[in-house]
Amino acid sequence: MSTPEDQPSLDDALACARATREQMAAALGEDQELEADEPVGWQPIWKRPRKLKSEAAKKAELRKQRKRLQEAAKRRLAARNSR
Incomplete structure (x- = not known):
């Protein structure tokens, strides 16, 4: 059983994830403090x-x-005694 050519390999997917890691960390690390009146x-x-x-x-x-x-x-006691 072989994988189709249009699907990326595991190494390619891992490289893509590592490349976008800094972008995701920057997006999540932005200062998201609310203003006092918000x-x-x-x-x-x-x-x-x-x-x-x-x-x-x-x-x-x-x-x-x-x-x-x-x-x-x-309730538990009553249920136990009813059996």
């Missing part, structure tokens, strides 16, 4: 700055989480 737009959750919570808000969130986990444990 809207930020969508950002992934892990890149967003944290919003500070009060102690009461933290405790309320933990209380809701604890209740949710206890209810899930009850």
